[in-house]
Amino acid sequence: AIEGLNSLQSNAALLARIRASGVNVQELSLPGIRLFLTRLGYSIDELDRLNAIHIAGTKGKGSTCAMCESVLLQLKKDGKPLRVGLSTSPHLIDVRERIRIDGKPLSREQFAHYFFDCRDRLEEGYGVSADKSSSPYPAYSRFLTIMAFHVFLQEKVDVAIVEVGIGGMYDSTNVMERPAVCGITSLGLDHQAMLGKTLPEIARQKAGIAKVGAKDVPLYTSEQPSEAMPAMHKQAALVGVCSTYPSMMHSLVGAHQRINAALALQLCDTWSRRILHEPLVDADNVISAVALHGLAHARWPGRAETLRLQGGANGPEIWRLDGAHTQESMQVCSDWYQKECEAAESEASTGRTTR
Numbered sequence: 608a609i610e611g612l613n614s615l616q617s618n619a620a621l622l623a624r625i626r627a628s629g630v631n632v633q634e635l636s637l638p639g640i641r642l643f644l645t646r647l648g649y650s651i652d653e654l655d656r657l658n659a660i661h662i663a664g665t666k667g668k669g670s671t672c673a674m675c676e677s678v679l680l681q682l683k684k685d686g687k688p689l690r691v692g693l694s695t696s697p698h699l700i701d702v703r704e705r706i707r708i709d710g711k712p713l714s715r716e717q718f719a720h721y722f723f724d725c726r727d728r729l730e731e732g733y734g735v736s737a738d739k740s741s742s743p744y745p746a747y748s749r750f751l752t753i754m755a756f757h758v759f760l761q762e763k764v765d766v767a768i769v770e771v772g773i774g775g776m777y778d779s780t781n782v783m784e785r786p787a788v789c790g791i792t793s794l795g796l797d798h799q800a801m802l803g804k805t806l807p808e809i810a811r812q813k814a815g816i817a818k819v820g821a822k823d824v825p826l827y828t829s830e831q832p833s834e835a836m837p838a839m840h841k842q843a844a845l846v847g848v849c850s851t852y853p854s855m856m857h858s859l860v861g862a863h864q865r866i867n868a869a870l871a872l873q874l875c876d877t878w879s880r881r882i883l884h885e886p887l888v889d890a891d892n893v894i895s896a897v898a899l900h901g902l903a904h905a906r907w908p909g910r911a912e913t914l915r916l917q918g919g920a921n922g923p924e925i926w927r928l929d930g931a932h933t934q935e936s937m938q939v940c941s942d943w944y945q946k947e948c949e950a951a952e953s954e955a956s957t958g959r960t961t962r
Contacts (some may be wrong), residue, residue: 608723609702615747636749639777643745643753646732647725648759655693655785657759657767658882660874663813664792665776666936667867669695670907671792672770674871678901680710684765684883694755694780696748696772698953699909706755708762720760725754745779748772752779766878774802776815788877789816790870791828794835795933810835821893822847824842825877829870864911868902877902911943925951 641651660675662668676693683689693707703712713721726744732887733743744750752772759767766787771778775791791813802812806944810831818824828839875898876887887898914926927947931937 608719611726612702612722613746613748615744615750626833636777636779637782639745640749640753640782643719643729643749644756644782646736647728647753647757648732648757651782651784653760654756654783657769657786658765658784658878659767659769659786660878661771661780661783661786661789661816662792662874663768663771663778663790663796665795665809665813665933666939667829667864667870668794669909670864670905671790671867671871671874672768673907674868674902674905675768675875676710677905678871678875678887678898679766679768679878681897681901682879682883682885685835689765690763692755692759692762692767694752694759694767695770695844696751702751704760706749708758708764713758716760721754721758725750725757730767736873749779766882771813771816773798773869774809774812774815776812778816781816784818786818786824787822787881788874789824789826790874791816791826791831791839793829793935794831797933806832806835807838810838811842814839817846817848819841819846825850827870827873827877829866870903872898872902873902892945913947 634937644651662672662675672693672695676691679689679691688709691709693710694705695707696705698704699802701712701784703715703718706713706718729744745753755767755769769783769786770779771780775781794810794813796806796809798809802809813829814826826843831839872894879885879887887895889895909928909930912928914928916924916926928946929940929943931940
């Protein structure tokens with residue numbers, strides 16, 4: 608299954624030819640994903656059953672998704688724990704991490720089953736389709752997007768948390784027309800060749816997850832740089848959606864993860880009110896015990912993570928793992944690492960910190 612998936616990597620030469628023809632590659636994305644979903648046997652309306660939480664942004668998307676997952680796993684529907692799906696990218700170690708059910712990546716058997724099921728359905732759909740202008744299969748990332756939708760629908764999840772891949776407006780995940788709620792994490796300069804050179808241009812792309820024709824689907828954003836907000840508000844207003852800050856932005860303590868936690872909490876509270884008709888935060892901004900428990904137990908490997916390993920050549924080792932792909936994120940990563948090292952030194956740790 609992995610070998611077959613890896614064969615679906617985007618063809619750089621093909622993309623170059625499309626660009627040379629003057630066609631906007633991004634604008635082909637959503638019509639293409641709709642076609643593949645049809646071949647898979649789904650209508651776009653069926654994605655509404657996922658009651659999705661759709662999350663875009665530059666920094667903190669994965670962490671916010673993980674926090675939402677952890678909170679929602681504490682909730683119940685009709686006396687039974689929620690069945691929670693999570694779709695993220697990229698993966699840290701294994702591609703199966705990109706599609707999770709109830710906090711766990713798909714097993715090897717599940718991944719292989721759903722991969723080949725999708726591939727076979729797409730082949731069959733292509734064979735009977737009058738439109739032979741596209742490939743039988745989408746490229747790597749888009750295949751995983753429709754595979755995640757397929758998994759979540761087949762597994763009958765109560766909620767799907769869906770992370771945007773790149774941007775938002777033209778991202779394959781934006782094929783969803785009626786999620787339960789949308790959120791945008793902190794913005795920065797990323798993927799500028801595709802999204803634009805300036806922060807307002809990028810903000811417009813991210814705010815493109817505001818749903819046309821779905822004015823009742825809320826859009827929440829973390830506090831953003833001042834130059835980004837007008838573009839975000841304008842894009843949201845074009846489709847009649849009001850973009851707002853989380854009301855409990857200052858209810859949590861901490862550093863940059865407090866911002867992610869506040870957005871995650873707002874998204875989960877809104878989702879719970881809309882789907883379960885139960886608030887997670889009361890009128891006085893008091894957070895429920897189950898929500899606090901979920902936030903406290905959220906884990907996202909490779910993000911501000913400390914590993915303590917035994918049996919190193921020079922004794923126990925301490926590894927500190929984090930990642931960043933923007934200048935601002937690198938500063939946050941550096942600050943976290945410095946504080947962790949200072950704390951370890953003040954405790955006179957006997958472990959060896961590996962940098």
